[in-house]
Amino acid sequence: MSSRIRPLLLGGVVLAALGVAGCTAGSDDSAPTVSVTPSAPSGEQTTPPPAPLEPDADDPAQVALTRFDPDGDAAANASITGPAVVSPGQILRIDAWCTGGDISYEVMTSAVDQERRAIASGSFACDDTLQMQDHQQVDAEGPVQVLVTTGGTSAGWVQARVQ
DSSP states (O other): OOTTHHHHHHHHHHHHHHHHHHHHHTOOTTSOOOOOOOOOOTTOOOSOOOOOOOOOTTOTTEEEEEEEOTTSOGGGOEEEEOSSOBOTTOEEEEEEEEESSEEEEEEEEOOTTSOOOEEEEEEEEOSSSOEEEEEEEOOOOBOEEEEEEEESOOEEEEEEEEO
């Protein structure tokens, strides 16, 4: 090798080594990093489904609560009366949440010594949001239950409260 090429070759190796060291030693740790997440195949959901809303089961104004899950176990399906009872002249408020399909409900008197009768009814489209309906003054007194008819729903609940 000629004497001119040898210093150039040695200088090039030194510069290359310094360049590599310079790129790693002085790196900025605060610089934003980018992570690549593979996209989901077409037709797959990329966000988790919303968590189900839960009724305030400790609400002292609750007169009835029905939970339903057609595909769940028996514990997922419950009908609760109370702790409050309806009195004539009170406003009845219905809160409901469900997924898929629709639901219809009837609020029925449930005192053992009285004939059962509907004091309020309605329906909701299930869209994962809290639904509310107010009914005018009730003309009943005592405990009540909420009866629910589901149409293609996955799960949900209906709660009746007095105001």
